Amino acid sequence: MSHHPVHYELFTRRTPQSSWVLEMASETRDQVIQTADDMLKEGRAAVRVTKEVLDPETGEYSSVTVLEKGTSAPQKKVKLAPATDSICSSPQDLYHAHAREKVARLLEDWLRLQSVTAFELLHRPDLAEKLEASGSELLHVTQKLSVPESHETGQDLHELMRRWSGLFDRACTRLIQDGRKNLFPEMTPENALDLIDRLHDNPDRAYIFGGAVAAVLKPHRRPLAKLETLLIYASLIHAWLEAHATREWALRIIEMPVMELFASRASLNDLMGEETDLGSAMILMTRLAAGREVALIGRADARVARLMPPLTGVLGGYNDLIQAGCMPNLSYQISKRLMQELKNPRRLKPNDAMAEIETLRVLALCLTAAGRDESQRDDITEAFAERSKKLVSADFVTSLLADAETPAEEADRLIWLCENMVGAANKRQAARWLTQIVSGDKFERHMRESSQSIAQRLLALAQMQGRVTAAALIDQDGQAISERLGAIGSQIATDVKLLAHILRGSASPVQKFSMLLSFASGQSAPLGALSEQAKTEVMKMMRDPAMRSGLSAQPQILATLKPMMQAAGVLAA
Numbered sequence: 215m216s217h218h219p220v221h222y223e224l225f226t227r228r229t230p231q232s233s234w235v236l237e238m239a240s241e242t243r244d245q246v247i248q249t250a251d252d253m254l255k256e257g258r259a260a261v262r263v264t265k266e267v268l269d270p271e272t273g274e275y276s277s278v279t280v281l282e283k284g285t286s287a288p289q290k291k292v293k294l295a296p297a298t299d300s301i302c303s304s305p306q307d308l309y310h311a312h313a314r315e316k317v318a319r320l321l322e323d324w325l326r327l328q329s330v331t332a333f334e335l336l337h338r339p340d341l342a343e344k345l346e347a348s349g350s351e352l353l354h355v356t357q358k359l360s361v362p363e364s365h366e367t368g369q370d371l372h373e374l375m376r377r378w379s380g381l382f383d384r385a386c387t388r389l390i391q392d393g394r395k396n397l398f399p400e401m402t403p404e405n406a407l408d409l410i411d412r413l414h415d416n417p418d419r420a421y422i423f424g425g426a427v428a429a430v431l432k433p434h435r436r437p438l439a440k441l442e443t444l445l446i447y448a449s450l451i452h453a454w455l456e457a458h459a460t461r462e463w464a465l466r467i468i469e470m471p472v473m474e475l476f477a478s479r480a481s482l483n484d485l486m487g488e489e490t491d492l493g494s495a496m497i498l499m500t501r502l503a504a505g506r507e508v509a510l511i512g513r514a515d516a517r518v519a520r521l522m523p524p525l526t527g528v529l530g531g532y533n534d535l536i537q538a539g540c541m542p543n544l545s546y547q548i549s550k551r552l553m554q555e556l557k558n559p560r561r562l563k564p565n566d567a568m569a570e571i572e573t574l575r576v577l578a579l580c581l582t583a584a585g586r587d588e589s590q591r592d593d594i595t596e597a598f599a600e601r602s603k604k605l606v607s608a609d610f611v612t613s614l615l616a617d618a619e620t621p622a623e624e625a626d627r628l629i630w631l632c633e634n635m636v637g638a639a640n641k642r643q644a645a646r647w648l649t650q651i652v653s654g655d656k657f658e659r660h661m662r663e664s665s666q667s668i669a670q671r672l673l674a675l676a677q678m679q680g681r682v683t684a685a686a687l688i689d690q691d692g693q694a695i696s697e698r699l700g701a702i703g704s705q706i707a708t709d710v711k712l713l714a715h716i717l718r719g720s721a722s723p724v725q726k727f728s729m730l731l732s733f734a735s736g737q738s739a740p741l742g743a744l745s746e747q748a749k750t751e752v753m754k755m756m757r758d759p760a761m762r763s764g765l766s767a768q769p770q771i772l773a774t775l776k777p778m779m780q781a782a783g784v785l786a787a
Contacts, residue, residue, distance in 0.1 A: 242297020260284025339393025398425030493562030
């Protein structure tokens with residue numbers, strides 16, 4: 215009986231995710247297994263011992279696992295392609311919405327250089343010829359598509375590049391040949407409706423009409439000029455649809471380049487045709503994307519009505535089409551563009567920090583109300599949280615407080631900042647800025663020595679405290695600020711012995727009761743030591759039979775005081 219050469223190999227993993235590493239090889243089985251057990255005790259995540267048998271005829275080893283212990287490697291999740299990421303196999307597939315988005319993204323620089331959109335590229339033979347002649351552009355696109363697909367699917371890279379290259383060649387050839395055949399008719403405002411009628415039953419009507427639309431855009435390079443041209447035709451078709459509802463497909467075709475223009479990297483000023491700051495431009499775009507919601511909120515919020523003016527000109531025309539339901543996807547596309555702009559590092563109002571906070575508040579109200587679904591609303595919240603980070607930066611806070619005249623005004627502005635923060639981390643940072651102000655000696659000294667009357671100062675502190683509570687700061691942050699405001703209010707009252715003056719004053723018992731109650735409830739003074747002292751005095755007065763009978767005899771005054779009594783906790787709700 216012949217014996218083939220045999221040895222044993224020990225492999226280990228340092229972590230469950232790491233690869234197997236060869237630690238030793240020996241002809242002694244027991245020694246290798248003992249070493250494996252020792253290494254497992256020393257902290258190795260897993261060990262494996264294999265028996266290696268040499269075949270003298272082939273010179274190759276056959277391997278058998280003798281021992282395997284420890285933590286198994288986690289199974290890798292299978293990566294699935296997105297449901298919307300369909301594979302393009304024919305030139306016609308490039309005209310689908312998802313494919314056009316990819317074309318716009320992969321050829322972004324080339325399209326910007328030509329001042330065209332992906333829709334125009336896919337419908338203009340002259341652009342196809344120019345792109346085909348460039349050579350390198352299509353090669354780069356082929357590589358950008360093939361390399362990740364090869365990694366994802368394991369397919370041969372060169373085969374994928376040949377497939378994509380062939381698809382692009384066929385698409386360009388088809389478009390160029392159709393242009394030479396004069397397949398795309400010339401369209402004018404006068405013959406547009408007749409053209410739509412003629413193409414209605416044509417199976418390639420979207421492709422042919424798209425070519426006619428792209429041709430009318432050819433003379434224009436500026437985004438606004440293209441939007442004006444498309445609005446002319448969209449308005450014509452919209453007015454015509456009342457009698458020809460089945461021709462709505464033509465509006466869907468025109469909506470495609472309109473959406474691409476609003477999604478492009480062109481600045482909002484280019485789209486509007488006027489120079490303005492980013493905040494004003496986003497206000498107009500929000501009015502366009504969420505016109506119905508803006509109108510509803512504007513009825514209840516004067517700030518929204520003031521900052522959201524009616525749209526005129528080209529934007530007004532598209533707003534009318536959106537409200538009429540003629541361009542159902544355009545508002546969603548504009549909302550996506552606004553989310554991108556919110557993540558832009560540029561200031562909304564470079565020269566007015568207070569106006570920037572106000573603008574951001576109005577944008578948040580309107581865009582959140584216009585969110586189509588939970589996913590879109592989550593995206594909106596994320597975008598506003600990202601923008602809020604910029605508002606709690608040192609540079610922004612410095613500009614916010616730059617022209618504040620008093621420490622009280624600084625605190626007021628920082629409370630306004632806290633009220634408009636999105637995201638827990640941003641709220642906490644805003645609270646830290648506010649804490650620095652209200653905890654400082656400068657703020658305390660101003661509130662105690664101000665030329666304002668005591669009643670005005672206490673009322674200002676109470677209002678600040680109420681706004682801090684309503685801002686929903688992190689518990690300990692909001693509580694610490696409220697306690698500080700309450701302590702300053704108590705010091706102001708102590709400085710002048712306010713409660714003693716009220717109790718010894720010449721006012722009627724009901725007037726004294728009303729004044730003390732307003733302190734106890736936090737309406738005329740901040741909650742804290744002062745409100746607790748006032749509450750104690752109120753309870754004493756309520757035990758006086760004369761006071762109870764006096765209040766009972768004046769039901770109108772009692773009805774006015776009841777809410778404060780409930781807020782102060784001296785009367786059951």
